[in-house]
Amino acid sequence: MERGSDPAVLPDEVTVERPRNPEHGDYATNVAMQVAKKAGMNPRELATLLAAALTAADGIDTAEVAGPGFLNIRLAAAAQGAIIAKILAAGERYGTADTLAGTNINLEFVSANPTGPVHLGGTRWAAVGDALGRILIAQGAAVTREYYFNDHGAQIDRFANSLVAAATGAPTPDDGYAGAYIGEIADTIVAANPGAAELPEAQRRELFRREGVELMFAQIRASLHEFGTDFDVYFNESSLFESGEVERAVATLKSSGKLYEKDGAWWIASTEYGDDKDRVVIKSDGNSAYIAGDIAYFHNKRARGFDLCIYMLGADHHGYIGRLKAAAAAFGDDPATVEVLIGQMVNLVKDGVAVKMSKRAGTIVTLDDLVDAIGVDAARYSLMRSSANSSIDIDLDLWTKQESVNPIYYVQYAHARTCRIIENSAAFDFASVTPDFAAMTADREGELIRTLGEFPRIVATAGETREPHRVVRYLEELAGVYHPFQSDNDMRVLPQGDEPLTPRHAARLELVKATRQVLRNGLSLLGVSAPERM
Template identity: 50%
Template sequence: MTPEELSHVVKSALLQSVDAGELTLPEGAASLPDDIRVERPKSRDHGDWATTVALQLAKKAGMNPRQLAEALAARLREVSGISAVGIAGPGFINITLDAAVAGQLARTIVESGERFGHNEALAGHTVNLEFVSANPTGPLHIGHTRWAALGDAIGRLLRASGAEVTNEYYINDAGNQMNVFASSVMARIHGEDVPEGGYPGEYTKDLAAEVLAARPEIRDMPREEALPIVRELAYQSQLAQIKKTLADFGVHFDVYYSETTLHTEGKIESAIATLREQGHIEDRDGAIWLRTTDFGDDKDRVLIKADGEPTYFAADAAYYLTKRERGFEKKIYLLGADHHGYVARLKAIAACAGDDAEKNIEILIGQLMSVRGAKLSKRAGNIIELADLIEWLGTDALRYTLARFPADSPIDVDPELLQSKTNDNPVFYVQYAHARACNAARNAAALTVDRSAFDASLLTHPTEEELLAHLGRFPSTVASAAELREPHRVARYLESLASAYHGWYAKCRMSPSTHEDGSVEDVTDLHRTRLWLNDATAQVLRNGLALLGVSAPEKM
């Protein structure tokens, strides 16, 4: 029985109490919480699971919490699969499951496979998840690394919880930075230093070589005529390199949305018309303004300057409205630590467009990361490239490390730790647990242990009860991590699961013993049932690592 199933059992008992008149609530059954929370008690002596629902409902019901708990406990004791129910303190309800019911979870996990842990907590939600969105004027660097890992993991968690998610990359391919970029590449084509304020990295020489390989005649063309061609070719080449780096990092985007299209396809004009209809546009001083102060911004924002040129803010507003037009109920932005100023203005755009700024838009701000001993890129000059970090530390180590800390906490990555094959290295510890489980299954198979029998009542060792309890927490961990946008909850869960597995592995034999005379004891149903538990653990470790974009090696 999973915690979710037990939650439904407790709610059913409450409904029965309401119907029988044992529990009177102001709005009847409608007063009951949608989900009844069940948690592991601090001491296993108190049972397998505990709930505080009696404390939560006592005031509404006009009852003493312990009295309510006793009434509920009486009904729970009648439920098949529950072996004991106790009341502690002012009204805590402690529940002990029958060993066979608890152990059945191992079979459920194996049979569910990669779907175990998936849930419907966010079913019906349509989400646009925008992250990274680096300017296509240079390679991805350390500043983009954290959001690449976290954004992709959040998207995986949202999908696992039933949401329909589109990962989107906003390409800032309009504006003066693209002209500076093109001028930098043009200078390299002619063997010159980049102009002041340009992009000095060696990568602009590489781009110049690629442009010349595609269009050799560019070197002899008038620069004014050649510049748009150089800009487009260099941009496409740099964007391709960004996409390759992201792919190497295991990050997938469903949509790459070009800022330029907002200008060329009339999206900005359309957005202004929509915002004007909403009543938040103001014409003054020859310019077009959006009254974002109506919704908490520190000042109103110019959309169209007096000279008729749209501002960056106009593009931001138009881009938000395109997401709305494309049917995304929820728009999530993942922004870097230097983008705090964007929060109020983006929320104001949502409100001006007629959306609920507390419901339809969500902005996550991440803190910086650093890597001790990382060297500036020889190719890019003054930055540490993501491609170099991948080559140095590996995708798995980077992604896991970035996922195991809350986004709002700074990270200083220790490369020596990440490259070590010790239990002090969290990613190694979790991956090793999976590899160990796979190796144990191979060894068991060599001794003819298979999953031809399953008797959950045999899983009675304390380490088995502990391991099963950890396995049962996985679906709720995934759901809460998705709802809170906190992948670190999954990483920390995996570490506790790995610890429980290593403890079980040390105490419980899954393979038959070999006697001193070389003979092997007979295979029993206990061996076979423990193989189910072993394989269930491997499956959950694999599923959890997949949600973080980290591999689960079968050998290490």
């Protein structure tokens, strides 16, 4: 075998990227530098061999060696038509894959306590979580979107006490919940149950607790639905205790030696998995600590057949990473079965000043407040435009502008422009002309085609990294390539005046159709509309 010809020296994956400088070609790779030593050659020598082989391949115009052994590759113009044809043939399926086929994922997000409206942090997860679910499904996974309904514990007692206080005209308890929504719910309960405020204390508290939670959660579900986020499962925390699952899960861990006893309490060794301290599961008084419910909940998910449990939690929940992974290990599962994503804070800004007060919630800004201010599409898009693990400021003035400085307007307008061209093309006999993709040799044409070809890789990476913002930024890049293409008089898709209809016009129309499809697919993954007119 000739030196350098053994395919075993090749890595499992070859990285091919688009150069920042288009003069360096359409794609570039450093594979020769990666494997030269194994092949017994210097990088430039191996790169020269690879360049010769690539240049002889169908669809490759040139392959040139640069620097210490980089390969710069330029596609043949006619080969670019294959990218367009692939997009149009796949349609809504373009960008999907079967990478995660057979993987059953439980994706839990939002899970806000039913003690008030969804605040901005939860709203961010509603956007990011829903988009992540769509992206994972696009990669072949079976995804169950789940909302963990926290209807058990002290916070529910405080909520009930706040409702009773509002109904009876008493001051809000020091540890209670304020805001107009508390009075609204209390009034609704009283209207449906005349005399509720005069019931014996225990009976009154139970009535306001039960009906208050139902009413609050109905509002939460309605707000999320209007926001475009729905769940497959609403799981009640209380069911874990009422069914005895918490007791059984704890007993299992005790009997297997996965909990240890100290100071009269039972502990789980969560420090072994990154927690800052071991956690009490059963307190010295025999009552369950909050983590006991989390442990039983994870066990319940695994019993339902989920291969991967993704938890999307707020900024103050870093400690949950270690304790949930410890719970997985305690039940004999790989800690990698658990993934915890932490989201950071969201701030609203208007006229250069932070917006801090809600109309109904008093001290917080809610999902409904944001939607009222900028609309559903802009709200979703703005919340997932940056990595969820970084804090963001949302400028309400920016996101309501019908101008290109508004990112969502910029992307949606690109889609609307493609629709307008396709609609106007009906006035011409394009059916009589065969597209000539080899004629599309202009830089703007090639850049747009190559950008479209990147979409499947972007979606795959967004799924692997759990980062929907990668799709957002890609769409802005695509719009940034398409707008100059359409505005360039030399890139006309439709003939003007007495200009004849040519095969190049037909090829460009196919390119516009492919652009529309990719914009539409990307926006769909984000749960954002693709308007045909703006």
